[in-house]
Amino acid sequence: SGRRSWSAVDQYLAATLVGEDTALAEGRRAAHAAGLPGIEVSAAQGKLLMLLARLVGARKVLEIGTLGGYSTTWLARALPEDGEVVTCEYEPHHADVARENLARAGVADRVSVRVGPALETLPRLAAEEAGPFDLVFIDADKENNRNYVEWALKLSRRGTVIIVDNVVRGGAVLQADLPDADPEAAAVRGTRDALALLGADRRLDATAVQTVGAKGWDGFAIAVVK
Numbered sequence: 764s765g766r767r768s769w770s771a772v773d774q775y776l777a778a779t780l781v782g783e784d785t786a787l788a789e790g791r792r793a794a795h796a797a798g799l800p801g802i803e804v805s806a807a808q809g810k811l812l813m814l815l816a817r818l819v820g821a822r823k824v825l826e827i828g829t830l831g832g833y834s835t836t837w838l839a840r841a842l843p844e845d846g847e848v849v850t851c852e853y854e855p856h857h858a859d860v861a862r863e864n865l866a867r868a869g870v871a872d873r874v875s876v877r878v879g880p881a882l883e884t885l886p887r888l889a890a891e892e893a894g895p896f897d898l899v900f901i902d903a904d905k906e907n908n909r910n911y912v913e914w915a916l917k918l919s920r921r922g923t924v925i926i927v928d929n930v931v932r933g934g935a936v937l938q939a940d941l942p943d944a945d946p947e948a949a950a951v952r953g954t955r956d957a958l959a960l961l962g963a964d965r966r967l968d969a970t971a972v973q974t975v976g977a978k979g980w981d982g983f984a985i986a987v988v989k
């Protein structure tokens with residue numbers, strides 16, 4: 764019953780506070796209809812990303828893991844007219860769906876979707892001097908979370924905010940020694956490595972917050988570059 768009430772409370776909070784508009788709701792539906800997994804952030808989390816981007820006055824945002832562009836849309840809406848989100852996506856089909864959704868939401872002109880493995884795109888962004896980014900949202904293949912935090916640092920400046928999603932994983936993050944065969948093993952290892960780096964690197968100040976809601980029991984880490 765816990766999980767059911769978490770979802771009900773999320774719906775109540777979303778209806779009362781969040782104001783997800785039809786473009787965002789349609790985008791979510793279109794992504795599911797196109798066969799994409801329903802693993803986008805919740806409406807309340809998407810709004811939180813938007814508010815954080817506003818709080819830091821972000822003009823340039825880097826996202827790793829686009830899916831159908833749901834979180835991308837929230838982030839893009841935080842930006843001024845000349846702002847930009849660069850978002851990295853491995854699956855060309857996801858990127859196509861995202862581009863349609865971003866156009867529907869009226870933010871396509873502010874978003875550049877870069878298709879390919881993020882570990883190939885990120886060095887390219889560095890070579891292009893695309894940074895520094897004001898906010899980085901990491902939400903892709905969790906086994907690479909530590910690599911993504913390292914790239915976020917390379918593409919950041921003092922004051923950049925780095926957010927890592929899904930760091931609690933229903934409590935599985937405690938299980939340091941899952942056997943390789945366990946489907947959670949690589950994600951847990953990558954997440955623990957990322958959290959260890961966030962905690963130990965002297966260039967970063969970090970915390971993490973556990974969350975419950977429509978997405979079950981999870982949490983996000985947030986760090987500021989010193």
Ligand code: SAM
Nearest residue numbers: 803804828830833834852853880881902903904
């Ligand atoms: N941020 C999205 C949202 O909240 O709307 C959800 C992103 S989903 C959790 C993760 C995405 O990362 C998937 O679309 C997946 O295809 C993509 N992905 C997986 N491995 C990747 C990689 N190596 N490089 C870039 N993207 C990757």
